[in-house]
Amino acid sequence: MASASVKEFGKAWWSEVYNRIIGAVVFLDDASAECLHWDGGLFNLLTGGAVAVKSLSPFVECGEEKKAVFITQSTWTQVQTICDIIRRNQFSAVILISSASLDAVYLELCTDRDASDKVAAGRGIAEGTKLLEDILRDSFKGRLCSIEVVHVPIFTIALTNVVFVTPPYKDIYPKFNGKMILETNQFDLHSLQTDERNDARRLASGLNNMLDSMNLKEDIYYIGAYSTILAGVLENSPVCIARRKNCLHPASLIIVDRTLDVCGVTSHATESVLDKIMAVLPRFPGHSNEVAVDMSPLCEANNAYHKGPDDDSALSPGCLFHATDDSCIQTYDYMINKSQKEVMFDLYNKLSKIDVQKSPSPKTLLKVTPQSVEKIITASKGNYQIIGNHLGVLQQACAVVQTLKSPKRAQQELLMSLEKQFQQNLAASRDSTTVLQQMSHLIKTRKDRSLALESLLALLIHLYSLKGKDIKFPSQHEEALREILSVAIFEDHKILFKGEKAEIVTPEECDEMSKKVMDKLKDIANMRNTMVNYNIVLKPCETGVGHEYKGLLQQLVEDLVDTERPEMYDLRHKNESLVLKTKDLIRSGFNMLTQKKSRTAKHPLDNPTIIIFVVGGVTAEECKRLHRSVITSGVDNTVLIGSTKLVTPVEAMRDLLSLEVA
Incomplete structure (x- = not known):
């Protein structure tokens, strides 16, 4: 099943799911539900033949329904929940669709000491399938049943044609037992705690599935201790080795630790409207990359969303992304890649076509304000025919208006001002x-x-x-x-x-x-102490006046697409040792500075497709700038930007500091 893009990769595998749900009650975990939202949402399941859709809860009862389909990450807790659901109901047919690779699941669930040897011998998938089938069969307590266990790699959502994130792996962060700096000199899976090791295997297997579906045979590059470990798994896993023998199209996979540069994700200086929305509006329940939009400006019901789910008058939240509406997909792309002014004009132009009060034409306006957009939203209130026909753009417009009119925006502006002031202070006065x-x-x-x-x-x-x-x-x-x-x-x-x-x-x-x-x-x-090229991110402005932040990712991409092909000493390649010592890294860095450029050294640009994957989150602003650097460089390569999630400054702070009471 070859696919040319991450979006097609996701759609192709969702079609495999839809083939299995006819006549079934479908259960989803939060990560799978988020991926479904970006493929078309709940109605894809209902119109595809599902009789009901439910969240994964051990207390669910399904009456007389006989078929159940579970779409989960197949963690031990989730498998136990599935067993509880089976025991409480009268199913005679169960399909477990595991989003995680079955060899990774097998290593987590199996207590057999020989499990690693079986995986190394290439038997992990078969053993994982058999183990899960046996666990599920025990839950039927002797009743006749049909059980199918299948791996379908549902783990990506394509934000744009070149940007993707991975909801099941949103909590993965480049840490080692809670610490940012690895205390041992050896960078391998044994450097990680058990849960961290399981997460690394799952993420690596997911990336392997994506490369397989896209028919890509990759050269692996990496920056950072955690990325070194991830690269090692991808390089040495028997499943990955077998896949590379069969894939035809060369690609470069560059894995980067977020912790090497957290300036970008903690910065409030963003032009991206999506970043502004993510920082102000609450998350959609159970989602890591979608926001909850207050729908009361459109509805006559009182908004009680924040009062709790038991309130009868609760108004369900709206959202930003609408997979079945091309106009909304375009606006979402603008929220990442265009200026606030362009997004406002785009929204106003689309809203003016449905405006019952006939507001001024977009051509006659010098500036579109939140108030002018809000006026059209208010005019549509209670007109459910108009709302039903234009629900997507109205939700997006509500999100933008609520963000720009929020008191939090004033705080964001103040923080942005302080940030710039501190940058110049640091550059000028230094120590x-x-x-x-x-x-x-x-x-x-x-x-x-x-x-x-x-x-x-x-x-x-x-x-x-x-x-x-x-x-x-x-x-x-x-x-x-x-x-x-x-x-x-x-x-x-x-x-x-x-x-x-x-x-x-x-x-x-x-x-x-x-x-x-x-x-x-x-x-x-101290995270960049051992780096040669990218140890400094506070650089003099190109105008010659003052200093500006130029992130590690930005510097990396600019070097990557530079036709002069400068040496990128900090970007390690799989042909080098995957087990590095810090002193060796420093020493080799200085040695490379004195060596002449090797004409035979591999370069990521040698391959037509390049995937940059950041472990630990990115912002929309970073994605926009990286994509712009690629476009303006004129290179013909396809450059995809992936990460575990979109992140705001406060979320990045919580990931780093792990604030909790002992």
């Missing part, structure tokens, strides 16, 4: 900078400025990653900041922490947490 003193004052006075502590923590991460190893903060400034952080964490602990433990946090715990935060900030500053 004598007073940035941390200013940050301490900001944290103290945050409530006067309506700034959330979690946003200021994201700004702190941005600063430490920006400065790298070249700029030193005075130790007394860092200690003063730590003390202020301790107090602030205690004051805002109910907002920062989730769950029951958040109610009983002590000052001592907050003090300990502030120490851990400072330690992680110092780790963040």
Whole structure:
């Protein structure tokens, strides 16, 4: 099943799912449901023959229904839930569609000591299928049943033709038992904890499935400790080795650790409308890349979405992406790749065609404001024929208006201004900078400025990653900041922490947490220490006035598409040792600086297709800039940009700091 793009890869495998659901109750986990949303949503299942669609819960009862289809990641917890559902119902036919590769599932579920040997011998998929069939059969307790276990690699969503994310792997982050810097010198699977190891195998097998479906035979490149491990799995797995023998089209796969440069994902300086929306609106329930849009401006019902699901008058949220509406797909692309002004004109132009009040023509407007868009939305309120015919664009328009009119936007603008001010301060004063003193004052006075502590923590991460190893903060400034952080964490602990433990946090715990935060900030500053090309991300502006942030990814892509083909010393290749020592890496880096360019060295641009995959999240702004660099370079190669998820500054902060009460 060959496919030319990530979008086609997803559609091809969803068609395999639709062939199996006729007459069945379909159960989905959150990640599969999110992938379904981007393929067309719930109606694809219902019009395809499913009799009902339910979430994966052990307490579901399905009456007299005899056939069930489960679409899950096949984790141990999910398999146990499936067994509970089977026991509570009268199914006679069950199909388990595992989104994760069955050899990876087998290694997780099997207690057999010989499991690794069986996988190495190429028997992992068959053994995984048999193991899951046996577990499910036990749940029927002797009843006659038909059981099918099949692997269908549903794990990608295509945001645009060149950008994709992987919802099942949204929680994977380049850490090692919670730490950002690997303490051992060996970079292999045994460097990871059991859960981390399972996640790495699952992600690698997913990427392998995608490459297989796209008929790509890849050269693997990587930057970062976690990416080194991932590259090792892809290079040495028996399934991957067998696949590369059969695939025809050469490609370059570049895997990058997010932790090497977290400035981009903690920055509020974005032109992307999608980033602005993601930072302001709540997530759609169960989703990592979709937002919940308040639909009350269109409906006569009162909005009670935030009151809870038991409220009869609750109004379901809207969303941004509408897979069956080409006009909405175009607008979504604009939200990533165009300016706010262009997005506003695009929305106004589409809305003006359905406006019952006949607002001014787009051609007569010099500027489209949130108010002018909102006016058309309000005119459509309660007119359910118009709403039904134009539901997608109305939801997108509501999202943009709610974002731009939100009080949070003023906070975002203030944070963006502070960010720019701190950048110039760092560049100009370097080691004598007073940035941390200013940050301490900001944290103290945050409530006067309506700034959330979690946003200021994201700004702190941005600063430490920006400065790298070249700029030193005075130790007394860092200690003063730590003390202020301790107090602030205690004051805002109910907002920062989730769950029951958040109610009983002590000052001592907050003090300990502030120490851990400072330690992680110092780790963040040192992440690029061993790099040759990309150790500095605060660069002089091309205009010659001031400094600007130029991210590691941006520098990498600019070097990648440069026709002069500069040496990229930090980009490792699979032909080099996958088990590297830090000292060797530093030494080889300096040696390479003194060597002449090798004419025989492989280059990612040698292959027509290049996939850059960032482990740990990207922003829409980064995707736009990377894509623009490729387009303006004039290279003929197809460059795809993938990541585990879209991320906001606050989400990036939480991924890095892992804020939790012990």
